[in-house]
Amino acid sequence: MYIGIDVGGTNLAAGLVDQEGRLLASSKRKVNPSLGPEAIVSDILAVALEVLEAGGASREQVEWVGMGIPGTVDRASGVIIYTCNLPFLNTPVRKLFQSGWNIPVLLDNDANCALLGEVFCGAARGRESALVLTIGTGIGAGVLIDGRIFTGFNGAGTEVGHMVIETGGRLCTCGRRGCWETYASATGLKALTREEMERSPESLMWRLSGGTLEGAGGRTAFLAAREGDEAARRVTEEYIRFLGAGVVNLVNIFQPEILCLGGGVSNEADESFLFPIRRIVERERYSKEVPQTEIVRAELGDKAGMIGAAFLGRVAYRGSGAFPGRNGNKFGV
Amino acid sequence: MYIGIDVGGTNLAAGLVDQEGRLLASSKRKVNPSLGPEAIVSDILAVALEVLEAGGASREQVEWVGMGIPGTVDRASGVIIYTCNLPFLNTPVRKLFQSGWNIPVLLDNDANCALLGEVFCGAARGRESALVLTIGTGIGAGVLIDGRIFTGFNGAGTEVGHMVIETGGRLCTCGRRGCWETYASATGLKALTREEMERSPESLMWRLSGGTLEGAGGRTAFLAAREGDEAARRVTEEYIRFLGAGVVNLVNIFQPEILCLGGGVSNEADESFLFPIRRIVERERYSKEVPQTEIVRAELGDKAGMIGAAFLGRVAYRGSGAFPGRNGNKFGV
Numbered sequence: 001m002y003i004g005i006d007v008g009g010t011n012l013a014a015g016l017v018d019q020e021g022r023l024l025a026s027s028k029r030k031v032n033p034s035l036g037p038e039a040i041v042s043d044i045l046a047v048a049l050e051v052l053e054a055g056g057a058s059r060e061q062v063e064w065v066g067m068g069i070p071g072t073v074d075r076a077s078g079v080i081i082y083t084c085n086l087p088f089l090n091t092p093v094r095k096l097f098q099s100g101w102n103i104p105v106l107l108d109n110d111a112n113c114a115l116l117g118e119v120f121c122g123a124a125r126g127r128e129s130a131l132v133l134t135i136g137t138g139i140g141a142g143v144l145i146d147g148r149i150f151t152g153f154n155g156a157g158t159e160v161g162h163m164v165i166e167t168g169g170r171l172c173t174c175g176r177r178g179c180w181e182t183y184a185s186a187t188g189l190k191a192l193t194r195e196e197m198e199r200s201p202e203s204l205m206w207r208l209s210g211g212t213l214e215g216a217g218g219r220t221a222f223l224a225a226r227e228g229d230e231a232a233r234r235v236t237e238e239y240i241r242f243l244g245a246g247v248v249n250l251v252n253i254f255q256p257e258i259l260c261l262g263g264g265v266s267n268e269a270d271e272s273f274l275f276p277i278r279r280i281v282e283r284e285r286y287s288k289e290v291p292q293t294e295i296v297r298a299e300l301g302d303k304a305g306m307i308g309a310a311f312l313g314r315v316a317y318r319g320s321g322a323f324p325g326r327n328g329n330k331f332g333v
Numbered sequence: 334m335y336i337g338i339d340v341g342g343t344n345l346a347a348g349l350v351d352q353e354g355r356l357l358a359s360s361k362r363k364v365n366p367s368l369g370p371e372a373i374v375s376d377i378l379a380v381a382l383e384v385l386e387a388g389g390a391s392r393e394q395v396e397w398v399g400m401g402i403p404g405t406v407d408r409a410s411g412v413i414i415y416t417c418n419l420p421f422l423n424t425p426v427r428k429l430f431q432s433g434w435n436i437p438v439l440l441d442n443d444a445n446c447a448l449l450g451e452v453f454c455g456a457a458r459g460r461e462s463a464l465v466l467t468i469g470t471g472i473g474a475g476v477l478i479d480g481r482i483f484t485g486f487n488g489a490g491t492e493v494g495h496m497v498i499e500t501g502g503r504l505c506t507c508g509r510r511g512c513w514e515t516y517a518s519a520t521g522l523k524a525l526t527r528e529e530m531e532r533s534p535e536s537l538m539w540r541l542s543g544g545t546l547e548g549a550g551g552r553t554a555f556l557a558a559r560e561g562d563e564a565a566r567r568v569t570e571e572y573i574r575f576l577g578a579g580v581v582n583l584v585n586i587f588q589p590e591i592l593c594l595g596g597g598v599s600n601e602a603d604e605s606f607l608f609p610i611r612r613i614v615e616r617e618r619y620s621k622e623v624p625q626t627e628i629v630r631a632e633l634g635d636k637a638g639m640i641g642a643a644f645l646g647r648v649a650y651r652g653s654g655a656f657p658g659r660n661g662n663k664f665g666v
Contacts, residue, residue: 072620081622129486145478146651152588153462156620159585164578165500165511176581176617178498245497248509252492253586255485284509287405287489289414318479318651 001057003048003065004310006110009033009085014047015303016055016062017310021121023303025055037088041096048101064104066312067093068113068305072156075317078107106312110134110305111158112149114262114298115142116315117308122299123260131256132298133160135243135263138173139181143254148318161185165245180249183242186218186265192235193221200231222268236272244280251293252286262298270297334390336381336398337643339443342366342418347380348636349388349395350643354454356636358388370421374429381434397437399645400426401446401638405489408650411440417506439645443467443638444491445482447595447631448475449648450641455632456593464589465631466493468576468596471506472514476587481651494518498578516575519551519598525568526554533564555601569605577613584626585619595631603630 001024006013008031016025027050031040048065052058071083078094094105108116115124115132124130128147134140139161143150151157161181162174169178170191182188193216197205204224209215221239224232251259266273278295285292300307334357339346341364349358360383364373381398385391404416411427427438441449448457448465457463461480467473472494476483484490494514495507502511503524515521527546530538537557542548554572557565584592599606611628618625633640 072622145483150478153590154588154620154623154625156623157586157588159619162585162619163496163582164498167499167575167578174619178578242500245500245511249496252495253490255487255490257486286492286495286507287487289405290487290489292487 001055001061001063002310002313003051003062004113004306004308004312005044005048005065005067006113006305006309007031007044007067007069007086008110008305009070009083012044012047013302013306014051015306015310016051016057017307021117021307021311023307024057025051026303026306027051027054031086033086035087037086037091037093038096040086040088041091041093042100044093045097045100048097059101059103062103064106064313065097065101066106066108066113066309068110068309069093069107070110073107073109075107075155078105080107104313106309108149108309108312109140111140112142112151113306113308113312114140114300114304115144115149115308116311117300117304117306118260118262118298119144119308120311120314121307122304123296124258127258129257130260131250131254131258132260132262132304133247133250134298134304135185135261135265137185137187139185139246139263141250143256145318148316150318160246160250163246163249165242165249180242180246184239184246186263188242189218189221189235189239189265190216192239193217193232196221196231196235203231204229205232205235218264219268222272225272226269240273240276240280244277244284247277247295248281248284251281255287255290256293258294258296260296260298262300262304266297267301334388334394334396335643335646336384336395337446337639337641337645338377338381338398338400339446339638339642340364340377340400340402340419341443341638342403342416345377345380346635346639347384348639348643349384349390350640354450354640354644356640357390358384359636359639360384360387364419366419368420370419370424370426371429373419373421374424374426375433377426378430378433381430392434392436395436397439397646398430398434399439399441399446399642401443401642402426402440403443406440406442408440408488411438413440437646439642441482441642441645442473444473445475445484446639446641446645447473447633447637448477448482448641449644450633450637450639451593451595451631452477453644453647454640455637456629457591460591462590463593464583464587464591465593465595465637466580466583467631467637468518468594468598470518470520472518472579472596474583476589478651481649483651493579493583496579496582498575498582513575513579517572517579519596521575522551522554522568522572522598523549525572526550526565529554529564529568536564537562538565538568551597552601555605558605559602573606573609573613577610577617580610580628581614581617584614588620588623589626591627591629593629593631595633595637599630600634 080088166178172179221235413421499511505512554568
C-alpha cells in the first residue's frame with residue numbers, strides 16, 4: 001500500500017491507499033505556516049504515522065510516501081523549490097522526512113496529483129491521454145500524454161491558469177494582466193460576483209451574502225441564479241463564458257481524449273456548469289472532423305490530491321529533459 | 334536521400350534532400366486549386382519527378398516522399414481530411430501518388446514539417462524539446478516532446494492560433510472571437526496596419542502603400558516605424574504586444590527548451606521583432622526560478638516546410654492515441 005499526503009496552505013491530509021486506489025484510512029491536521037519548514041515537515045511525518053496507525057498498518061507494508069505540493073518541486077531531488085502559501089524555499093523535504101522514516105518519498109505539484117487520482121481511480125480511469133483542471137484559488141492543470149505526466153523541459157509546464165485570455169485585462173498575482181485564472185478560478189468568480197452586486201443593489205445575492213460584499217462566496221451567484229435572480233444569472237453566464245474560453249483553448253492545444261473539470265466550482269449542478277461548458281466547446285472547438293475530447297466532471301473531489309499523491313510511484317514523466325523523469329523515475333512504469 | 338514537398342495554396346515546392354538535410358535540388362510549380370484533387374496529385378507527382386531529374390538522381394535512390402499540407406491529415410492512411418485552400422476532402426493522396434510512383438509517402442501538416450526542418454537542420458537542431466511557430470496567413474505550431482511530434486489523441490492538437498487571447502474580440506475564420514492569429518498573424522498585422530492608417534491620414538504608411546489601404550502589407554508598419562513614423566510605431570508595438578502575449582502563454586503551457594519564431598514577419602530586424610518578444614517573455618513568464626526557454630528565430634525560412642517534409646520518415650509521434658503514430662510510425666526512430 002501507499003501513503004498520499006495533500007500538503008495545503010491550511011491542512012495536511014494523509015491517506016492510506018491500496019493498489020486499487022481504495023482509501024483505507026485518512027488523517028488530517030492543521031498546518032501552521034508561521035512555523036519553519038523543518039517543523040512543517042515534522043508535522044507531515046506525524047500525519048503520515050497517524051494514518052498508518054488509523055489503518056492498522058505497519059511501516060513495512062508501505063511502499064512509498066507521495067506528496068502533493070501547491071508549488072514548484074524538483075522531483076529528482078525531492079526538494080520543494082517554492083510555494084506561495086507555505087515557507088518552503090529550496091527545502092529538502094525528502095531528506096528531512098527520511099530522517100524520521102527512511103522510505104521512498106515522491107513529490108509533485110498538487111495539479112499533477114489531482115490528474116493521477118482521476119487517472120488511476122477517477123473519471124479518467126485507464127486513459128493514456130487526459131487533462132485534469134482543478135478550479136480553486138487559482139486554476140491548476142495536469143496533462144497526461146501517452147500515459148505519462150507532461151512537465152515541460154524544466155518541470156514547470158502546464159501553468160494554464162497563467163494563459164492570458166484578455167490581453168491587458170485584470171491584474172493577476174503573477175504580474176501579468178488578463179490571466180485565465182483571474183476570471184475563471186473560484187477567486188475570479190467571487191470577484192465577478194462582488195462587482196455585479198455593487199451594480200445591482202436589489203439582487204438576491206446580497207441577502208445570500210448576509211448583506212455584505214465580503215459575505216459573497218463562490219456559490220453565491222449560482223445559488224441566486226437558481227432562484228431566478230437576473231443579476232446572478234449575468235454573473236454565472238459571464239463566468240461560464242470565461243471558463244469555457246480557456247477550456248476551448250486547451251482542447252485546441254492539447255486535444256486530450258478526456259478533460260476533467262475539478263475543484264469546488266465543479267460541484268454546481270450539471271445544468272448550470274458542465275452542460276454549458278460542453279456547449280461552448282462543441283460550438284467553438286477548432287477541429288470538428290476528428291474524434292472529440294470528452295468533457296466530464298472530475299470524480300474524486302477534495303480527495304483527488306491525496307489519492308493521486310499516493311500513486312506518484314506508479315507514473316513516469318514526459319518532456320522533462322532537465323529531470324530524471326525523462327526516462328521514467330525510479331518507480332516509474 | 335528523400336524528397337520533401339511543401340503543398341501550398343499557391344505553389345508546390347519540392348526539394349531533394351540528403352541525410353544531413355542538405356538541399357541537393359529544388360523545383361517549384363504553380364498549383365491550380367480549380368482543378369480536381371486527382372489533377373493536383375498528378376502535379377505533385379510531376380514536381381517530385383522534376384526535382385529528381387534536377388538533382389540527377391534515380392527513383393531507386395529515394396527512400397520516401399514526404400508532404401507538408403496546410404490542413405488536417407490522417408497520417409496513418411495517408412489521406413488529406415481537409416484543407417482550406419485546396420479542394421482536398423478525404424482525398425487518398427498517398428494512394429493516388431503511389432499509382433504513379435510506388436514509394437513510401439508520408440503526410441503531415443505544414444506546421445509540423447516546419448518543426449521538423451528546424452529540428453533536423455535549423456535553429457532547434459538536436460533538441461528533444463522544441464516549439465516552432467510559423468507566423469503567416471495564420472499561426473501554426475509544431476511541438477516536439479522527448480524527440481517526438483506531439484499531436485493530441487486525435488492528431489489535431491497544437492492549434493495554437495486558435496487560442497483566444499481577447500475574449501469576445503475580433504471574429505476569426507474559425508468562428509470564434511479573439512483568436513491569437515486574428516491579431517498576431519501576418520493577416521492580423523495587416524489589419525492593425527490598415528486600422529491605424531484610417532486613423533492617421535498623415536502617416537508615412539500611406540506613402541509606402543501607394544496611397545491605398547489595400548497596398549499596405551505585413552512589412553509596411555515595420556518599414557515606416559524605422560523611419561520614425563509615430564502611427565507606424567503604435568502598430569508595431571501593439572502587434573508585438575499581441576504576439577508576445579501568446580508566446581508567453583505557450584511558454585507557460587509547454588515550457589519547451591527552445592521556441593523558434595518563423596514565417597515572413599520573423600524576418601524583421603531583431604531590434605523591432607525578436608528582442609522585444611524576448612523582453613516580454615522575460616518579464617511575464619510564470620516560472621522564473623527554473624531553466625528558461627530560449628526564444629530564437631527560425632533559420633530555414635520558406636524552405637522549412639519542404640526540408641521538414643523530407644524528414645517525415647525520421648520522426649515518430651507522441652500522444653496520437655487514435656493513430657498508429659502512438660508506437661512510432663513505420664519509418665519512425
